[in-house]
Amino acid sequence: MSAKQFRNALGQFATGVTVVTAADGDTGFVGTTASSFNSVSVDPPLILWSIDKGARGRAVYEQATYFVVNVLAADQVTVSNNFARQQEDKFSTVEYDLDDHGVPVLRGCSAYFHCQTRYLYEGGDHLIIVGEVVQFDATERDGLLFHQGRYSVSDVHPVAASTQAQVGEPQEKSFAANYLHYLVGRCFHQLLGRLEHLLERQDINQDEYRVLASFSGLEDADLPTLQRYTLLDEHTLVSALHGLEKRGFIQPVAQGHRLSHAGQERLVSLMAIAKSNEADMLGAFNAEEAQQFKEMLKRAICWTA
Ligand SMILES: Cc1cc2nc3c(=O)[nH]c(=O)nc-3n(C[C@H](O)[C@H](O)[C@H](O)COP(=O)(O)O)c2cc1C
Numbered sequence: 530m531s532a533k534q535f536r537n538a539l540g541q542f543a544t545g546v547t548v549v550t551a552a553d554g555d556t557g558f559v560g561t562t563a564s565s566f567n568s569v570s571v572d573p574p575l576i577l578w579s580i581d582k583g584a585r586g587r588a589v590y591e592q593a594t595y596f597v598v599n600v601l602a603a604d605q606v607t608v609s610n611n612f613a614r615q616q617e618d619k620f621s622t623v624e625y626d627l628d629d630h631g632v633p634v635l636r637g638c639s640a641y642f643h644c645q646t647r648y649l650y651e652g653g654d655h656l657i658i659v660g661e662v663v664q665f666d667a668t669e670r671d672g673l674l675f676h677q678g679r680y681s682v683s684d685v686h687p688v689a690a691s692t693q694a695q696v697g698e699p700q701e702k703s704f705a706a707n708y709l710h711y712l713v714g715r716c717f718h719q720l721l722g723r724l725e726h727l728l729e730r731q732d733i734n735q736d737e738y739r740v741l742a743s744f745s746g747l748e749d750a751d752l753p754t755l756q757r758y759t760l761l762d763e764h765t766l767v768s769a770l771h772g773l774e775k776r777g778f779i780q781p782v783a784q785g786h787r788l789s790h791a792g793q794e795r796l797v798s799l800m801a802i803a804k805s806n807e808a809d810m811l812g813a814f815n816a817e818e819a820q821q822f823k824e825m826l827k828r829a830i831c832w833t834a
Contacts, residue, residue: 536678543676546601548612549578550625550633551586551593558620558633559586562613564675565655566598574662576642579655585615590658593646595630598660600640602670603682608635609673628664639670684711713829720810727802733795736761736769741778741796742803744788751785 544564551559561584569575576598580587590596601609612619624636628643644660651657674681684705705711721735728738736759743750743758750758756766770786773779778792788796811819 540677543674543681546605546609546673546675546680547578548599548601548608548635548638549580549590549596550599550635551589551596552627552631552633553589553593557618559589560612560619560633560635561586561590562609566600569659575647575659576644576662577657577659579652579657582654582656587656590646591649591656595628595632595663596644596646596658596660597628597632597634598642598644599635599638600642601673602637602639602668603673604670605637605673606680608637609680637670638668639672640667641665687715723810724803724806727806728799731799731802733799734769734772736765737773738799738803740766740769740773741788741792741799744779744792745796745800749782749784749787754785 545566547563547566548560549563549566553559561580563578563580565577565579567577569577578598580590608623611622620633625633626636628634630643632643634641634643641664642660642662643664645663646658647661648659649656650659671683674683685703724738725735728735733741739759739761740755743755747754747758752763752766755761755770756763759766759769761769770779773792774781774786776791777789778795779786780789811822814822
């Protein structure tokens, strides 16, 4: 089992992000960014998290009677990064108060769980810490998420959103309803979903399609060039290249890869499908609006580059 693949698979499970803090008479405070936080029991109120046995704060957490789980808010990425870094004084750049037990409580978080350490369990290279919640506090702030190795923010699933609409919840009031990232993301997601459906019938997946489409402007292409064109990570790109090569659509050359004759034919037919799909998608606009829409997207691409 490869550790990287294992981590990638675990990354499919979206979590929140917390900073667990504790105090130690000798060394001051410790704080560790942790996504391993989870609920365990309601009665008694128990939670758990796990700490890497190699982490510098481990001994403090192991001996601490009290600790606080600070659930980070969506705008606290820098706080998360600060406490994920090994550095001398993690607390010099953040604002915090002390709770009744002298444990730091970070300001601006989305929720807090003040805990008393109850159980410690061995967990391979981690130590599992179970705490009893003695006090908690929740705010209205959205939580920061971590998914597929990246920070993320939550959004209402379209299914839940439509249910909300049915029960009369005004969707327009939601933050997402007029938020650029959401609008672009959702539009992208839906456009791609339709195309994916068409591609499936052509027995080609989206990654392979992106690679083939890149060759429309390229003769021979090496891995870095294809990565720039496709925006795929290296692993996904290599596996798409492998799939295309196996089916004879591309062939290896000294400088990387090139389209085969069969690949050129396939690309032409796929581009015809993509263009007709695009026409369908833009059908809601007149020709002038469609062009304006594309021009605005091009400008947005430039300013966000
Ligand atoms: C999003 C995220 C989640 C993390 N989750 C955990 C975790 O659950 N347990 C852990 O021991 N380390 C976790 N880490 C890594 C630690 O934050 C980091 O290794 C540690 O704080 C390094 O500093 P230290 O050795 O001074 O504690 C995570 C890091 C990030 C960015």
